[in-house]
Amino acid sequence: MKIIVTAGGQGTKMWPYSRIEKPKQFQPIIGDESSYKHNIDILLRKFNPEDIFISTKRKFIKYVSEQSPQIPLKNYIVEPDIARDRGPGEGLAFLKLAMTHPEEPFFLVQADCYREPADRFLKMIEQAEQLVIKHKQLVTGGIKATEPSIGVDYLQLGKDLGADAYTIDTFVFRKSTIKETRELIQNFHVVTHCNHMCWYPEKILEAYKQYRPDWYAKLMEIKEAIDQPGENEAIERIYAEMEKGPTEEVTTHVMDSGKAMVILLPYKWTDLGTWNSVYDFFADGIENYQDGNVVSVDSAGSLIKTSHPDKLIAVAGVEDLVVVDTDDALLVIPKDKIDKIKDIQAELENRETPEYL
Structure with a gap:
């Protein structure tokens, strides 16, 4: 094999x-x-x-x-x-x-x-x-x-x-x-x-x-x-x-x-085709899927991820949201609008900012 x-x-x-x-x-x-x-x-x-x-x-x-x-x-x-x-x-x-x-x-x-x-x-x-x-x-x-x-x-x-x-x-x-x-x-x-x-x-x-x-x-x-x-x-x-x-x-x-x-x-x-698929696979009944230095208060159905161990991401009172933080970009988008990521990328292309793509 x-x-x-x-x-x-x-x-x-x-x-x-x-x-x-x-x-x-x-x-x-x-x-x-x-x-x-x-x-x-x-x-x-x-x-x-x-x-x-x-x-x-x-x-x-x-x-x-x-x-x-x-x-x-x-x-x-x-x-x-x-x-x-x-x-x-x-x-x-x-x-x-x-x-x-x-x-x-x-x-x-x-x-x-x-x-x-x-x-x-x-x-x-x-x-x-x-x-x-x-x-x-x-x-x-x-x-x-x-x-x-x-x-x-x-x-x-x-x-x-x-x-x-x-x-x-x-x-x-x-x-x-x-x-x-x-x-x-x-x-x-x-x-x-x-x-x-x-x-x-x-x-x-x-x-x-x-x-x-x-x-x-x-x-x-x-x-x-x-x-x-x-x-x-x-x-x-x-x-x-x-x-x-x-x-x-x-x-x-x-x-x-x-x-x-x-x-x-x-x-x-x-x-792992979208951030929603990450949430669906790993949340498994919990209120949020959190990865990194994250604090969540009165929030549900959300994915919050950061790549910075020394940087805190805090959310409160949010539902069904995707929050993803990297070295040079922060994404905040409702889960039911996740397909709008392609529109963000199109806008970045229009602005001629390939360093973010």
Whole structure:
């Protein structure tokens, strides 16, 4: 089994901690360590450093080497510093593994996700590997759907394989209303889709060829350029020609074909996509999520975080607020307006103040 840790995203929704030159996965969003280091430390409990591969952008290599010195440099899968989303980026990682370890399954670990307890996560990886070896099909993750949510996709379950694993009958894209989602949960055996992936690198490349042949063609051009003179320049040129898009433009078709499986996650999981997701994951019934030197009086439902141990952040009489303080920026925003962060960033661009982005 090989592990691919993806750590090349920009994480713009986690501003002001996440910055263009040092995004959220390398920042101490939770406590004093980054989610990248947190995940690497967990994986090293079970896997040798030689079996862990890091997919990241060239400009982030310094953070990878600082925060995971155990991982050999030859295991870095380096994307050009060009934003092409996860489809091309992960495709490059799959290509590299297919060239070096075609017969071994891989498990994809996103560096900006948290999973607790960690021991159950490691057991799930082991279970996924066993399913892939036995059935030769893609394995993903799911959570029992109890409350309707319009922000997530669903998987309709098929055959029970035991140990909370199932075949997938169909992939159900997110509904536009709570009513539609509630009817889906009530009338069909579905689980919420959680973006995990375990498979063979050659199998996922075959799926690229079938469902995104344009990506596949460019990946084959990159393959021809590897270990040739001018390799880096050629890869950068070809990669820039790839159309942006998420890996789901491939994997959703695989899951919808009836040739995939899902494991119900035996642990708590979140993708740290926004400050609200941090609150939802870690607040766990308490009035506020506080990280750092914080005093809160008569406040509820809020996230308050500071990076300064010698600086006090005090709030009183606030509800459902996000307060995040860094060396050079302070964010104060209602939780239900969290998507306005992109408007703040647009204004900073208009003001030509890239040092804050």
